Amino acid sequence: MVKKPVEIAEDIRIAQRHLLFGWWSLAIFVALGITLETLHAFKIVSYMGVDAETRRLMWTLAHSHGTLLSIIQIVFGLTIPKLSEQTSNLRAWASPCLLGASLLMPLGFFLGGIFYYSGDPGIGIFLVPPGGILLLLGVILVAVNITRDFR
Amino acid sequence: MQNVELAMYLIAMIATTIVLWSLLSRTGKTPYALLALPIFGIIGAIFWFPPDAELQAIKQELPTIGREGFAGSDACRQCHVGHYESWHQSYHRTMTQVASEKSIQAPFDGRNLESRGSICRVDRKGDLFFVEMNDPDRNADEPVTQASRVSLPVVMTTGSHHLQAYWVPSVHGNKVRLFPWVYHIDSARWIPNGDSFLLPPEISCLPPDSKQFGQVWNNSCITCHSVAGDVGYEPGNWQSSVAELGISCEACHGPGAMHIANQQNPLTRYKQHLLGLPDPSIVNPARLSPHKSAEICGQCHVGLDDQVAIPHNQYRAGGDYQATFKLADSQNREDARFWGDGTMRVGGREFSGMLESECYRKGDITCISCHSMHSSEPDKQMKPEMNGNTGCLQCHKKFETDITQHTHHSAGSTGSLCYNCHMPYTSYALFTAIRSHRIDSPNVSNSQDSGKPVACNQCHVDQSLKWTSQHIENWYGTPQPKLDDEQNEVAASILWLLRGDAVQRTLPAWSLGWKASRDVAGDGWQVAFLAVELDDPYSIARYVAQKALKEFGVSIEGYSSLVSPDERSPVAPGIQETFPPINTLNTEGLRAVIDSNGLNRQSLEMLLKQRDNRPVTIHE
Structure with missing residues (x-):
């Protein structure tokens, strides 16, 4: 079945949102990566010190998750126009899930590294589990969409 | 294995493979040249690495490591990396170590150590260290002959700061005995045991392998140089065990296994973090009363009654100190460890000195008022901010504004440093004078x-x-x-x-x-x-x-x-x-x-x- 103009317009709107979010988010996390490398280069104690291992781990996780999720946003934005109209409901749900995950997970890791308790990250880390669940939901919804389309 | 030897061996291995490859290329059987690699590998392993059996045999000689309720420092590291690392740099950790290339500081280079008619030899084979000496387990009246010479592996070391002593296996279970020579790190030389302590000449001048120096680790050092050491002696059999060799986390914080079990649940941890609650299953000396906190250091840094068997392994950090230890009588004028006024004059017994101080009896001073295990340099473990007069001024604030009026020495001079007058060098230990911890x-x-x-x-x-x-x-x-x-x-x-x-x-x-x-x-x-x-x-x-x-x-x-x-x-x-x-x-x-x-x-x-x-x- 051919998509209606309204559905095409909606797909474009969602795709644009994810592409825009993904590329800007990627820019932010690449910048964060450069910042972390600079902290390494100058051996900044508050980042490189033995006591800062939790911070180092949390910020590294924030950087890696943020970067990876940015790429997922871009890939999702490129995938949407390829999907058929049958699965529009599913992708309408997948979009906020993926956006939520992209916000919560890196932010949770980052905040968890600002203030922390010895071996435990700060309470910002509590943003990460809901972010992880949203990511899992989003990915499953996209996978289901694609599976249906292939059938 | 030495790095140079290894590099040369690897070069020889690669060169042989290349030569074989080129020779075999004419026959079309070049892959066979690769057989040289495993052959070299096996030969190298046989020559350079001691067989596991020997290493295992050495481990059998050590006191059993691991006791119920204790988790060991590696387990603590998982969450407390910073604290672990600062402890890891300390001389407390290296007080007792398994003998290895990393732990041994003395040259084991085949030299003979001779003194007062006794000869010992120190040598190594790969990563194993050996001594040759008169059998320490021979009968006291048995004459020394060639037959009484034995070659023994070094299994354990004590100390790493000023002196390092070495332990060799003995008979009857896992008993280990002191090697007759110690390594004096400051002067980089081997010295006989008798010259490492302050001993009367009639004793210090005995041959180094005399029975007087044949100390047994299991019934002496074990109490303070390990965590929760259990002598484990039955007639004719030593089965000593420790939670960990050296002085590690659980010596000061108590057994950690229950703490680890309690802290598995993140919700429990965050509840404690957010409410500032302590975990009752672990001891934090900083949360204890000054006296209770000082007693933790006092389990070792104290002069005990020599006549009473030492029940150290029953004491746990924060526990009942008075019920466990019987301290030496400081008023006993016959006890050479004390000055006539009851002041301890042996270094390393600082708690004994502090017990006699008004600052402790009437005030709130405790060891961690000035020292820190985790935020200090390893030498004296002073908190960085406590060098100078800051330590004393925490309580004696009235001297803060005009110290000269009190000291009659110019401010900033040696004579205006509180501890030079109130904690003078009146103790002896380890070849030097040590500050008294009786503050008077x-x-x-x-x-x-x-x-x-x-x-x-x-x-x-x-x-x-x-x-x-x-x-x-x-x-x-x-x-x-x-x-x-x-x-x-x-x-x-x-x-x-x-x-x-x-x-x-x-x-x-x-x-x-x-x-x-x-x-x-x-x-x-x-x-x-x-x-x-x-x-x-x-x-x-x-x-x-x-x-x-x-x-x-x-x-x-x-x-x-x-x-x-x-x-x-x-x-x-x-x-x-x-x-x-x-x-x-x-x-x-x-x-x-x-x-x-x-x-x-x-x-x-x-x-x-x-x-x-x-x-x-x-x-x-």
């Missing part, structure tokens, strides 16, 4: 009775007790005691040095070379008096004097503090002639012993005749 005030009358050096005269080494008591009376109103003629006329440090007992002689030998005293009392005249100590019957006193002389640029070729005066001719007269003392300061305390002709030999001889020759034993 200089008192000449007390010094007369107890023999304890007065703090003032550790800097003012050229002044008499009369001079000191006059100043103390003028400044603080303490009445002058009645002094004898020598105390009135001769510099106190010289009196202690010449007529004191072994500890009294060793401490001024150290303070005469101390920079603070040389700044005050001038340089040079001390040499003639330190020379006297080079002929002291105690090898420790000789070593300390020799080291102090180096501060004056004086070193005596061929002299060794390990050789007793009975084994050679005296060296002091020659040095006194070469460096005749001059009383440039013209202080009263030196006039009686240095006249216009130099050293007043008559006074010197007279004071030496009064020397306190009572045997003194300090095992530290």
Whole structure:
């Protein structure tokens, strides 16, 4: 079945949102990566010190998750126009899930590294589990969409 | 395996493979050249790596590691990385280590160690370290013959800061015995055990492998040099066990297994984080009362009653200290560990000193008021901010604004540092003077009775007790005691040095070379008096004097503090002639012993005749 103009317009709107979010988010996390490398280069104690291992781990996780999720946003934005109209409901749900995950997970890791308790990250880390669940939901919804389309 | 050897071996392996490859290329069987790699690998492993069986055999000789309820420091590291790392740098961790290339600091290079008719040999084979010596388990009356020579592996080390001792396996279970020689790290030399402690010459001059030095780790060191050491002795069988070798996390925080189990749930942890609640299953010394906290350090840094079996393995951090330990009687004048006023005079027993202090009895002082296990340099483990007067000013704030009014010394000078007057160097340990942790005030009358050096005269080494008591009376109103003629006329440090007992002689030998005293009392005249100590019957006193002389640029070729005066001719007269003392300061305390002709030999001889020759034993 051919998509209606309204559905095409909606797909474009969602795709644009994810592409825009993904590329800007990627820019932010690449910048964060450069910042972390600079902290390494100058051996900044508050980042490189033995006591800062939790911070180092949390910020590294924030950087890696943020970067990876940015790429997922871009890939999702490129995938949407390829999907058929049958699965529009599913992708309408997948979009906020993926956006939520992209916000919560890196932010949770980052905040968890600002203030922390010895071996435990700060309470910002509590943003990460809901972010992880949203990511899992989003990915499953996209996978289901694609599976249906292939059938 | 040495890196160079390994590199050369790898080069040979690659070269052989290339040569074989090119030779076989003509036959079309080039892959066979690769067989050279595993063949080289197997040969290398056989030659360079000791068989596991030998390493396993050595581990069998060690006390069993791991006790119920304890988790070990590696488990603590998972969450407390910073604390683990700071502890890992400390000398507490390396107090007892399994013998290895990393832990052993002495050269095991095939050399013979000879002293007083005894010969030991130290050597290594790959990563294993061996000693050859007379069988430490032979019967005491059995004559030493070639047959009694044994080669034993070194299984454990003690210490890594000033001295390192080595342990070899013995019979009857996992008992380990002390190797007769220790490595003195400061002077980078092997020394016999008898010369590493302050011992009377009739003992220190025995052959190093005498039974008197055949210490057993399992019933002595285990109590403080490991965590929760259990002697595990039954007649004829030692099955000692420890939670961990060395002094690690659980020595001060208590057993950690339950804490780890309690902390598995993140919600439990965050509840404690957010509400600031402690985990009752683990001890944090900083949360305990000052006395309870100090007792944790006091499980080891204390003088115990030698007559009572030591039940250390029953004490757990924060537990009932009084019920576990019986402390030495500080008022026992026969106990050489104490000055006459009950002040501990052995270093490493700081809790004993603190117990006698008003700051502890009436105040809130505790060890971690000034020290830190985790935020300090490893040497003295002082909190960085507690160097200088800050430690004392935490409580004694009234001196903060005008310290000079109290000290009568200019602010910032040595004489205005609280601990130089209130924690002087009146303890001995490990070849040096150590600050007393009995915090008190200089008192000449007390010094007369107890023999304890007065703090003032550790800097003012050229002044008499009369001079000191006059100043103390003028400044603080303490009445002058009645002094004898020598105390009135001769510099106190010289009196202690010449007529004191072994500890009294060793401490001024150290303070005469101390920079603070040389700044005050001038340089040079001390040499003639330190020379006297080079002929002291105690090898420790000789070593300390020799080291102090180096501060004056004086070193005596061929002299060794390990050789007793009975084994050679005296060296002091020659040095006194070469460096005749001059009383440039013209202080009263030196006039009686240095006249216009130099050293007043008559006074010197007279004071030496009064020397306190009572045997003194300090095992530290």
